[in-house]
Amino acid sequence: MARPVLAVMYRTSTSPTNLTKPTMKLMTRIATVALVAVAATTSVKAGTGKDVKAPVAPAPASPLFTFTASENYDSRYMFRGVDVLAGTGILSSTFTPTWHITSKDTLSVPIWYATAVKQNANASSYRELDIPVNYLHTFDNGIALGAGYIFYGYFNLPGGNRPGGTGIQNEVNVTGSYTKTICGIPVTGGITYFYELGTANQYKYGSINPGSSYLSPSLSAAIPLTFIKKDGSVTFNPNTQYNFSFRYNANQQGNYVTGANNWQFQLPVTWQVTKLINVTGYWAYSYQGLGLYNTAKSLGWAGASVGLTF
Helix, strand or coil: CCCCCCCCCCCCECCCCCCCHHHHHHCCCEECCCCCCCCCCCCCCCCCCCCCCCCCCCCCCCCCEEEEEEEEEECCCEECCEECCCCCCEEEEEEEEEEECCCCEEEECCEEEEEECCCCCCCCCCEEEEEEEEEEEECCCCEEEEEEEEEEEEECCCCCCCHHHCEEEEEEEEEEEEEEEECCEEEEEEEEEEEEECCHHHHCCECCCCCCEEEEEEEEECEECCCCCCCCCEEECCEEEEEEEEEEEEECCCCEEEEEEEEEEEEEEEEECCCCEEEEEEEEEEECCCCECCCCCEEEEEEEEEEEEC
16 A cells, blocks of 8 residues: 655555555455355265165255456545545545455455545645455365555655656565464464565666565454344454554654554444345544654544445
8 A cells, every 4th residue: 555655555465365555554454355155065875764765966066267346435544654645534445356266265466556546735635546366275174374565656745766656566475374263252363474575777766665564463352243143144343453663654754664553453343234245334433643744643434435346
């Protein structure tokens, strides 16, 4: 996602999660949610009282490809602890095709395009296009491991060495998570490490410090709000992160900083309206003590999205 003008800001989900891009960034966009379909198998044996000569209904086939799309609004563009476009929110669209290579392996491309809600001193008609490619493998014991690449393209972002406000960023990442059900509630602990690559032309259009990195441990849960909808279609998905910058973000003086970048949490509620349609609203908070560029020490923001799965 976009970086502060001098600093150089996730983007999934996302512990993996299917939320808006800034939300996914908050949850280590991870990098992104990979949707894993597991095919069930059924067998009929003699002596069970069933006719073994009768045809056995085949198990539902796992889809080879799935797609999700969403329209999102965020009152702030928060990316890795930085208020990228202070003074305005963003509108964004996400489209995620996912290839289910096997029942445990997925490859997803959560394309994200965003525009500033209004012009401000830091961004006139700001636009951004992100193209991530994420691979994820899940194990039967609740562990998931993945790796990914993200291309970031920034438009109309003045400042730094970006002719015409055009910026490019190339990033790779590795991620791991462990999910355990506690009292009927899935709880996921995860960690994602991002590393910044260089760009062409001696980094002339680069929007981040090449060779810098960012570490994001996270903890999240999925709690069904059965007092609202007994069928469990409304869920509360709290998550928190304590992030670390390794010369990734810059401070108010324009110097790259290393240390505990920020602590943040997010409180999203999602309603699965139908099998195809879901609605999410959230409130989030971040605290940072490094004096990050363009960012208050303590701030909150909110957002909402409407999603489709097909």
